[in-house]
Amino acid sequence: MNHLAASELILNKDNSIYHLNLKPEHLAETVLLVGDQNRVDKITKYFDEVEVAVKKREFHTQTGIYKGKRISVVSTGIGTDNIDIVLNELDALANIDFESREMKAEQTSLNIIRIGTSGSIQKDIPVDSIVVSEMAVGFDNLLHFYQSDDVQLQDFNEALEDHLGTYEKNSKPYVVAANPSLVKQFMTGQVFAGFTGSNAGFYAPQGRVLRLALRDDNMKDKLASFSFKGKKITNLEMETSAIFGLSAMLGHKALSLNAIIANRATGNFTKDGAKAVDNTIRYALERLVSA
Ligand SMILES: O=P(O)(O)O[C@H]1O[C@H](CO)[C@@H](O)[C@H]1O
Numbered sequence: 001m002n003h004l005a006a007s008e009l010i011l012n013k014d015n016s017i018y019h020l021n022l023k024p025e026h027l028a029e030t031v032l033l034v035g036d037q038n039r040v041d042k043i044t045k046y047f048d049e050v051e052v053a054v055k056k057r058e059f060h061t062q063t064g065i066y067k068g069k070r071i072s073v074v075s076t077g078i079g080t081d082n083i084d085i086v087l088n089e090l091d092a093l094a095n096i097d098f099e100s101r102e103m104k105a106e107q108t109s110l111n112i113i114r115i116g117t118s119g120s121i122q123k124d125i126p127v128d129s130i131v132v133s134e135m136a137v138g139f140d141n142l143l144h145f146y147q148s149d150d151v152q153l154q155d156f157n158e159a160l161e162d163h164l165g166t167y168e169k170n171s172k173p174y175v176v177a178a179n180p181s182l183v184k185q186f187m188t189g190q191v192f193a194g195f196t197g198s199n200a201g202f203y204a205p206q207g208r209v210l211r212l213a214l215r216d217d218n219m220k221d222k223l224a225s226f227s228f229k230g231k232k233i234t235n236l237e238m239e240t241s242a243i244f245g246l247s248a249m250l251g252h253k254a255l256s257l258n259a260i261i262a263n264r265a266t267g268n269f270t271k272d273g274a275k276a277v278d279n280t281i282r283y284a285l286e287r288l289v290s291a
Pocket residue numbers: 034035036077078079115116117118202237238239
């Protein structure tokens with residue numbers, strides 16, 4: 001078996017994992033990921049008890065019990081670069097023996113569910129609605145550093161590239177799917193089914209212009225008009241593609257729910273972002289214990 005060197009599996013002095021600062025016993029098998037560290041409390045205020053609360057940088061974790069189910073809530077900060085850290089460290093906590101520094105003989109499959117915020121690019125997905133992502137497309141390059149071809153939906157990749165005509169210096173978009181059993185558990189008539197674009201930034205990468213011009217003025221419209229096998233890209237944010245891709249490669253089940261706070265097609269922004277996020281949190285918790 002592969003013994004991981006001190007420079008690769010990095011543990012702190014107390015044997016916790018480098019960035020998340022967690023020990024294996026701190027982690028539940030169901031993990032809710034949020035971008036904003038202040039959102040962790042907004043979820044665990046609904047818990048019956050909180051047994052662990054650990055913070056390092058933007059990575060804040062609380063583990064507790066909600067209606068009998070043990071759940072960890074972990075903040076990721078913004079972007080798929082952070083998701084690379086969080087997903088690898090969550091997997092290490094579950095599947096690597098920190099004493100021997102080797103993979104455990106038996107692997108644990110985590111349920112990893114993002115509760116985020118996002119901007120819709122379709123007129124008919126209004127602000128304050130909830131999108132449950134069945135699929136995601138990454139414009140962020142992360143998955144291309146891994147042997148990830150098997151988890152990418154190559155027909156979607158090609159159709160999207162033909163449609164967008166990706167600039168040659170940008171990375172190629174990669175399309176990945178959520179876990180189908182989690183999709184089934186969380187999809188109801190109260191939410192929109194989504195195909196979520198994860199971008200490498202909030203401004204130009206999502207087609208926003210303040211003072212700087214875009215390389216491609218039509219990018220947002222081209223994203224909105226893409227249609228393949230009955231699927232349209234619904235919303236843009238900055239993490240879901242990497243969560244789906246890395247989870248699929250590592251054998252974890254992943255899903256992403258986003259509160260729609262902006263509608264980029266109509267120019268609207270929510271009047272009460274806190275309420276939109278709280279509705280999404282309460283919906284996610286209710287579905288989590290419904291199975
Ligand atoms: O609200 P969170 O979960 O951070 O999600 C969205 O908000 C951030 C940008 O404002 C990005 O992280 C984007 O994905």
